[in-house]
Structure formats: C-alpha cells, structure tokens
Amino acid sequence: MTPPIIETPRLILRRLANYDAPALHAMLSDAETMRYWSSLPHVDLAETEAWVAESVAATARGDAHDFAVLRDGRLVGRVAFWMGNEIGFLFHRDVWGQGVAREAVGALLRHGFETLRFTSVRADVDPDNQRSLALLERLGFRRTGFAERTFKIGENWVDSVYLELPASDFVAN
C-alpha cells in the first residue's frame, strides 16, 4: 500500500522515517518542549534514533500511524496515533502559537476518522499542559477522566487528564 501523504494549506504530513531523527532530536532534547512529556528530555542523538526506529517499525507493522510534519520542506513536528486510537504530538517551539499544531492535528484526526475508521480518538495529557489541553479542546475533545500518579518522570510522579473525541463530534475544517 502506498504510504499516505496528507496535505493541508501550510503543511505536508508524511510517514516518519529513520532519517528524521536529527530534526526530531532538536525537540525531544529541549527541556521546555519536553516539560509535560511522558519521559525526560533525550540526552543524546542515539536515544532519539532508537525512539524513531521503534515508531517507524510500529508504523510498518500497523500498530501505530506516525507522521512527520513538514512546513516549507522543514520538519517542524510529529503527530501520531499509537496504542490503537491514542493521539500524540509535539512541535518545534519556534512554530508554537501559529496554529500549526492545530492544522496538523486536525488533519491527523480527519485521517483517523475517514481513512482508519476510528469511532473515537483518545488523549492522555498532563493536567498542567495548558497548551495541549487548549489545542485538544479547540478541536472538540471533552474531558472524560483524571488519574493520579500515572507516570514517573525522573523522580517525580505526574497525573493524567483523559480526553476523548467521538467521530460524531469531529468537525473537519
């Protein structure tokens, strides 16, 4: 099957590839970008290479759907479905605040509902990650639950807010 390419007004989403590791490392090693992530910032490129290789392999097996987000040919983010219908995303800090994440995540959701035929999409977010919660709620996600001490990041436990977007609530734009 031909890997999907998704185009939006400003962006191209294509399958994540192993050669994307250096560009992703700039995000995955940045303390502010990783502040609410489910792991500590990556320390060296080899860690990101292993992380990307696992994502690429999971996508090839059909266990994940992992996309690089390109703007004017430059990799500015990564969006994915993994663990079934759970959504994940991160973007380079220099494109935050421009609606780029919303455009890319909206396109991934459309792919999830229209092509992958998901009946709903789930998200698991650190309660302090206001930017991520705002993005998801602007796209129509509703909070469905909360759990304490779900991830141990370094020495600290963090909590989770759970959100869900049923296919029937998705408004493509």
Ligand SMILES: CC(C)(COP(=O)(O)OP(=O)(O)OC[C@H]1O[C@@H](n2cnc3c(N)ncnc32)[C@H](O)[C@@H]1OP(=O)(O)O)[C@@H](O)C(=O)NCCC(=O)NCCS
């Ligand atoms: C979470 C994250 C993706 C949010 O990115 P973001 O840039 O804030 O999200 P959006 O694309 O929705 O942009 C919204 C902002 O763009 C502005 N904007 C500008 N032009 C816009 C346009 N054309 N369309 C929509 N919004 C636009 C909005 O007004 C809003 O501004 P504000 O931040 O001042 O309120 C980003 O912070 C990130 O990568 N974080 C690190 C990784 C992470 O935590 N991932 C989530 C794990 S659950």
